[in-house]
Amino acid sequence: MTTGRPASLGQSVPAAGPRLLDAHLVVDRDSFRLDLPLTIAPGEVVALLGPNGAGKTTALRTLAGLLPLSAGHLTLAGRDLDHPVRRTWTPPERRPIGVVFQDYLLFPHLSALDNVAFGPRRHGLDRRQARDLAADWLTRMGLAEHARRKPRELSGGQAQRVALARALAVEPALLLLDEPLAALDARTRLDTRAQLQRHLAAHAGAALLVTHDPLDALVLADRLVVIEHGRVVQEGDAATITARPRTDYVARLVGLNLYRGYADGHRVRLGDGFELTTGDHHEGEVFVAFPPSAVALHPRRPDGSPRNTWPATITGIQQHGDNLRIQLVGPIEVAADVTPAAATQLRLAPGQPVWAAVKAAETRAYPAAPG
Structure with a gap:
């Protein structure tokens, strides 16, 4: 595991080494404010945890370009994607970001192959090139024989892997995973978690896992960032946080x-x-x-x-x-x-x-x- 320095209460710890993602997410929504410094190194998986209403979904939507920053900055691979002071904002489809949603959101009318090929087509590949690339990703996911199936014909674990292949097929600088295992039953979750761990380890970009499940975070992530009321309350590797929780929520979590x-x-x-x-x-x-x-x-x-x-x-x-x-x-x-x-x-x-x-x-x- 990549180790992070132990965090003090209310402070954020930057990722060690080069930063692929360098962000300070400040978002005002009614009476709620997200104020989240966040850095992720190449190849690093960071888990974002917190109770309901802590700001996890707001952070993910802001990174994906579905919500604009109120202040702060969002820089990915050296490129400003959102910088209010500089009046810079990049729409979702132009961000080098892949997203795996909790409910996967596969296109119901497309086959597994064409779901995965959709992103590469949008990035300029012709139909044959995109399909060849999609077929390769489905093979990596162990789904080659399911390429022609529609989402309704797939099991939950298979749909999750198609969604992951679709996100990775565009070689994103940042991979966002929104509760990717939450919709699975316990047995499928166990097997799919192991497969997801393997694919995340092979991903050269940054990855952010948003989850409620401490086991998913401990197994899949190199570093944990815990937020409450829109702010970081603790950050570090699993051993640090497990040994020294600093809030009641973190204590219950571990x-x-x-x-x-x-x-x-x-x-x-x-x-x-x-x-x-x-x-x-x-x-x-x-x-x-x-x-x-x-x-x-x-x-x-x-x-x-x-x-x-x-x-x-x-x-x-x-x-x-x-x-x-x-x-x-x-x-x-x-x-x-x-x-x-x-x-x-x-x-x-x-x-x-x-x-x-x-x-x-x-x-x-x-x-x-x-x-």
């Missing part, structure tokens, strides 16, 4: 409990006065994080090694992989993962009081201040 407080040595006082003991020594504002699997539940206050124990009440129980995820309220809100056997033994149910325990060694504390 499956961690996250709290902010004031550290005095190994003790961290949270805002409501509750204290956690951690294995790390710090002074000042810190985040404390630990996985749900680190939380043990007991019918009574436990004796022994745990340094952090507190009474809690179960508010919800959901299936989470092979385990059950237990939502708890008390001095702090916390998620705990337990096995079905443990849940049965403890007779866990919503409304039930329990004791929660986390060992200090299972927690991570790190500075909350930028930098």
Whole structure:
């Protein structure tokens, strides 16, 4: 994976090395403002994540030329595509950008071959050249035998690969992928993700993946950019973000409990006065994080090694992989993962009081201040 430097809260980290995409996307829409610095290097895949309403779709539409910038700039391969101050704007069809939409948007009246040939024809190739190129791309996608089929005759995974071939056939400097796996069932998604990873690795240009799915981002992207309320809240490689989330959204994304407080040595006082003991020594504002699997539940206050124990009440129980995820309220809100056997033994149910325990060694504390 290409690594990015760890980001401070609210700051953007530029891609290492040369920048194929160099943009500062500022878009005002009613009361919402997108303010997103974004750079992508050649061959790099960047995932743009964030909750609903964070600005992901606005960013993608702006890059594609479907929305103009209010301010900032958009430069791709050294060419200004959108620069309000210079009164420069390039229409979508003249941008060296390929897009794979969530619903693929294949032309229903065209065969798979002619869907892929459409872009090359628009770029000046004659019908035979465009079809030869399209046939080559369908072969690369493992779809040669489906060349004459219409979109309605394709499975979801096949349609996704046709859409990807159509986007790549014009050799775009920037490839935009809008939730490209969201419409697929779980089995097809697994296989198609592996194929997409292979094709992205072979793409020489820049790629931006817009997704809600953390697994898609972690598997496919070299670098993650997380936005909330139109601004970057964290950026870096998967290891950095997984180890040190900086907002509640990012913590939930990577499956961690996250709290902010004031550290005095190994003790961290949270805002409501509750204290956690951690294995790390710090002074000042810190985040404390630990996985749900680190939380043990007991019918009574436990004796022994745990340094952090507190009474809690179960508010919800959901299936989470092979385990059950237990939502708890008390001095702090916390998620705990337990096995079905443990849940049965403890007779866990919503409304039930329990004791929660986390060992200090299972927690991570790190500075909350930028930098």
